[in-house]
Amino acid sequence: MNERELDLQLIQRIQNGEQQAFALLVRKYQTRVANILTRYVRSSGDIPDVSQEVFIKVYKSLPNFRGDSAFYTWLFRITVNTAKNYLTSQSRRPPASDIDAEEADSYDGSGALKDDANPEAILHSQEVKQVILKVIGDLPDELKSAITLRELEGMSYDEIAQIESCPIGTVRSRIFRAREAIDKQLKPLLEN
Amino acid sequence: MKEYSQDISTLIDNELHDDMVIKHILDDTESQKQFSRYQLIGDVMRDESEGLDLRIDITDSVMAAIVNETQDNKIAPIATPEKAESNVVPFMKRFGQYAIAASVAGVVVVSSLMINQNAATDPSVTPVLNTVPFGGAAAPVSLQATPVQTKSDIKERNEHLEALLKDHQLQLQVQP
Numbered sequence: 001m002n003e004r005e006l007d008l009q010l011i012q013r014i015q016n017g018e019q020q021a022f023a024l025l026v027r028k029y030q031t032r033v034a035n036i037l038t039r040y041v042r043s044s045g046d047i048p049d050v051s052q053e054v055f056i057k058v059y060k061s062l063p064n065f066r067g068d069s070a071f072y073t074w075l076f077r078i079t080v081n082t083a084k085n086y087l088t089s090q091s092r093r094p095p096a097s098d099i100d101a102e103e104a105d106s107y108d109g110s111g112a113l114k115d116d117a118n119p120e121a122i123l124h125s126q127e128v129k130q131v132i133l134k135v136i137g138d139l140p141d142e143l144k145s146a147i148t149l150r151e152l153e154g155m156s157y158d159e160i161a162q163i164e165s166c167p168i169g170t171v172r173s174r175i176f177r178a179r180e181a182i183d184k185q186l187k188p189l190l191e192n
Numbered sequence: 193m194k195e196y197s198q199d200i201s202t203l204i205d206n207e208l209h210d211d212m213v214i215k216h217i218l219d220d221t222e223s224q225k226q227f228s229r230y231q232l233i234g235d236v237m238r239d240e241s242e243g244l245d246l247r248i249d250i251t252d253s254v255m256a257a258i259v260n261e262t263q264d265n266k267i268a269p270i271a272t273p274e275k276a277e278s279n280v281v282p283f284m285k286r287f288g289q290y291a292i293a294a295s296v297a298g299v300v301v302v303s304s305l306m307i308n309q310n311a312a313t314d315p316s317v318t319p320v321l322n323t324v325p326f327g328g329a330a331a332p333v334s335l336q337a338t339p340v341q342t343k344s345d346i347k348e349r350n351e352h353l354e355a356l357l358k359d360h361q362l363q364l365q366v367q368p
Contacts, residue, residue: 019255051250
């Protein structure tokens with residue numbers, strides 16, 4: 001099942017009344033949505049509110065989603081439109097040039113938070129990043145390789161298994177053990 | 193109690209095919225939070241969280257807002273589309289339609305019988321209603337078993353979907 005199929009499956013569940021499937025979509029995409037919004041929203045404090053507005057619009061529009069395009073492409077358009085409406089309501093002009101989905105993914109949005117950078121938020125974010133990267137650096141090579149190929153190269157388990165010359169079950173286990181090791185350090189940081 | 197951590201990890205990678213396990217994850221708050229943390233690991237590795245306040249998770253507030261708006265009827269609960277109401281046709285009108293259809297069918301049958309009779313005497317004439325397929329034996333579609341998809345079929349289909357998606361994204365890039 002690739003990403004598009006998983007998203008479609010979740011949308012089908014939502015359309016069948018399983019609201020919690022939408023919660024999973026929010027958890028999956030909220031960081032990417034917030035990342036896109038940093039391009040348009042100057043005030044970092046407004047990003048969670050605008051993000052929430054995006055997802056509520058998405059939920060309301062789900063009956064209109066036909067699956068012709070990938071869910072993320074559709075989500076991206078709603079995010080940009082919501083951001084532009086936000087700027088209009090703030091009497092600010094939207095950026096002259098639009099960014100597309102792939103560009104937004106790699107856009108470094110940290111510059112957009114100059115107006116009211118929250119030092120605590122920045123420190124916490126840096127700490128989270130340092131912890132994750134340190135744990136990955138300390139992982140045994142086979143676990144580090146598996147999670148890197150999965151997260152950075154977007155390879156499927158099948159593809160990783162071919163590269164690593166091991167069974168798919170081993171790939172699944174290695175990626176899980178890598179995440180488990182990281183989560184052990186990450187969970188206290190996020191819950192406190 | 194069964195441990196679902198590895199299943200959550202597999203789900204994040206779009207490699208989980210067990211509906212019952214997905215259902216469990218959807219219904220369990222701790223599993224959902226773990227899903228969020230695993231998702232964050234990838235977001236950080238890909239540098240997609242730069243400059244964001246990672247202390248904030250909007251999921252609960254989004255779901256609460258949706259519940260509130262659904263209760264206030266601002267959002268209609270999403271459901272499968274209802275069947276369109278069938279138009280009620282008066283009995284006599286329907287009877288008339290059946291009568292016309294039967295008459296037409298009768299004319300067609302009689303005509304074909306007459307033509308076939310002629311064709312039977314004239315070898316150069318092809319029967320209008322040829323009930324025997326030209327290509328070989330016919331099997332009723334409804335009796336055909338659904339072809340079983342092999343692993344390679346599924347892989348091929350997925351690769352095709354990926355190629356379509358990439359092509360679509362490329363087209364978005366080149367569009368003015």
